[in-house]
Amino acid sequence: MICYGECVECLVRHKDPSEKELHQCSYCERTFCLEHSEPKLVHIPNFDSIIKDSESKALEMIFKREYSIEGNHPCFQYTMAIFDEMKLQEQMRERLIKEAIDRMMATEPWWKKFQEPLKPMKIQTLTKSSQKRSMKKIWIVTIGLLLLGLILIPYFIPRLIPQLLDFLGIL
Numbered sequence: 352m353i354c355y356g357e358c359v360e361c362l363v364r365h366k367d368p369s370e371k372e373l374h375q376c377s378y379c380e381r382t383f384c385l386e387h388s389e390p391k392l393v394h395i396p397n398f399d400s401i402i403k404d405s406e407s408k409a410l411e412m413i414f415k416r417e418y419s420i421e422g423n424h425p426c427f428q429y430t431m432a433i434f435d436e437m438k439l440q441e442q443m444r445e446r447l448i449k450e451a452i453d454r455m456m457a458t459e460p461w462w463k464k465f466q467e468p469l470k471p472m473k474i475q476t477l478t479k480s481s482q483k484r485s486m487k488k489i490w491i492v493t494i495g496l497l498l499l500g501l502i503l504i505p506y507f508i509p510r511l512i513p514q515l516l517d518f519l520g521i522l
C-alpha cells in the first residue's frame with residue numbers, strides 16, 4: 352500500500368511540508384519521502400577526537416562515507432546496527448552512543464522529543480499511526496475547548512450585564 356504525507360526530514364531540513372509518496376525505513380520504521388527513506392549514521396559531534404583516540408581506520412572510513420551522503424535520514428536504530436556490526440569495544444560504543452544521544456536531545460525540535468522519548472540504551476519509536484492518533488487527540492481537545500468557549504460566552508454575557516449594572520447602580 353502506498354501512503355502519502357509530509358516527510359519529517361523535508362519539513363525540518365528544507366521547511367517543505369508538501370505531501371509526498373512515503374516509504375518506511377526498515378530500521379526505525381518511520382516513513383520518509385524517497386530521497387530521505389534510506390538511513391544514515393546520526394551525527395556525532397566529537398567524532399574526530401573519538402576516532403583519533405581509537406585509531407580505527409575502518410570506523411573513520413564509515414563515518415566519512417556516511418557524512419558525505421546528501422539525502423537519507425539520520426537513523427538511530429541504523430547507527431546502533433552499524434556499531435553492532437563493527438563489534439566496537441564496549442567503552443567506545445558507549446562513548447559514541449552518549450555523544451549521539453546528547454546531540455539528538457540538544458537539536459531535535461521540542462515536539463519530536465515529546466513524541467519519541469529517548470531512553471539511554473532503550474529507544475522507543477512510536478509508529479506513524481500512534482503519532483497520528485496522539486495528534487488527533489490534541490486536536491479534538493483543542494476544538495472541544497474552543498466550542499465550549501463559544502457556547503458559554505454568549506450564554507453568560509447577557510446574564511452578567513444586568514447584574515453588573517445593578518452592582519454599579521448600588522455604588
Ligand SMILES: [Zn+2]
Nearest residue numbers: 358361384387
Ligand atoms: Zn523528504
Ligand SMILES: [Zn+2]
Nearest residue numbers: 376379390426
Ligand atoms: Zn530510519
